[in-house]
Amino acid sequence: MVKRQTVWLSTMMVLSLMLIGYYTMNNQSGTATTTQPNSDSVTTAVTQPSTSAGASATNSTSSTSSSGATATTDWYTNQQTSVSQQLSEQIDRQKAVLANNNASSDQIASAESQLAELQDLAGGIGNATQMIKADGFKNAVIVPDAKLQTFSVYVQASNLQKDDAIKVMNIVSQQLDVSMLNVTVKAHA
Secondary structure (H helix, E strand, O other): OOHHHHHHHHHHHHHHHHHHHHHHHHHHHHHHHHHHHHHHHHHHHHHHOOHHHHHHHHHHHHHHHHHHHHHHHHHHHHHHHHHHHHHHHHHHHHHHHEEEEEEEEHHHHHHHHHHHHHHHHHHHHHHHHHHHOOOOOOOOOEEEEEOOOEEEEEEEEOOOOOHHHHHHHHHHHHHHHHHHHHEEEEEOO
């Protein structure tokens, strides 16, 4: 029983840390997003004559950039939430097997193994996402397939250079311990 409690507590701790890290990084990128449109509007105001038409053009540019950035941030947040929910549901299924008093020793061993793999995967996805962002991308999300064998990585970029895609593939490959052939990288602005 102590082993099950330990597994449960460590799982909750990992998930809590992932959520804290995610929301901390998300709030930092939100601050950068709101700062950028303001700096663009200052640049626009300097290059255009100071008239009421120029001021209204600056304001409309600023609000358009802000709403576009918000929509992109929302997309990444929604995708990350979806991935987290998918992993949480699978972790909960394995915990239910562990908590089932009628489960056979083979079922318990299988559930413990799968639970450990899921926890490693969740931690690896979190680490890889943070490393991709630290590599210079504003947002990133790693979406596994249903079998958790291939991974689609979406990075916030208007265009993605081949070298950048290879760097991202290498990060994901190392953090998730999968072949680079099982990782695809796509730009989503």
